[in-house]
Amino acid sequence: MLSTDDLSRYLGVTKKTLAHWRQTRFGPPWVRMGKYVRYSPARVSDWLDDLHKDNDSW
Numbered sequence: 001m002l003s004t005d006d007l008s009r010y011l012g013v014t015k016k017t018l019a020h021w022r023q024t025r026f027g028p029p030w031v032r033m034g035k036y037v038r039y040s041p042a043r044v045s046d047w048l049d050d051l052h053k054d055n056d057s058w
Helices: 004-011 015-023 041-056
Strands: 031-033 036-039
Touching: 004 015, 004 036, 036 041
Parallel strands: none
Antiparallel strands: 031 036
């Protein structure tokens, strides 16, 4: 599982951006584990693939 720090570095966005995405239901799926937010690498990959598919349809 990826932490918010891990994912922000991987995507090149701030932790604040990830928090905003969670609030607006955008971004990769996430789970709360106690007080921590975690992201599944496979689900992040699927989310990125879906973004590319959406952009290819233009």
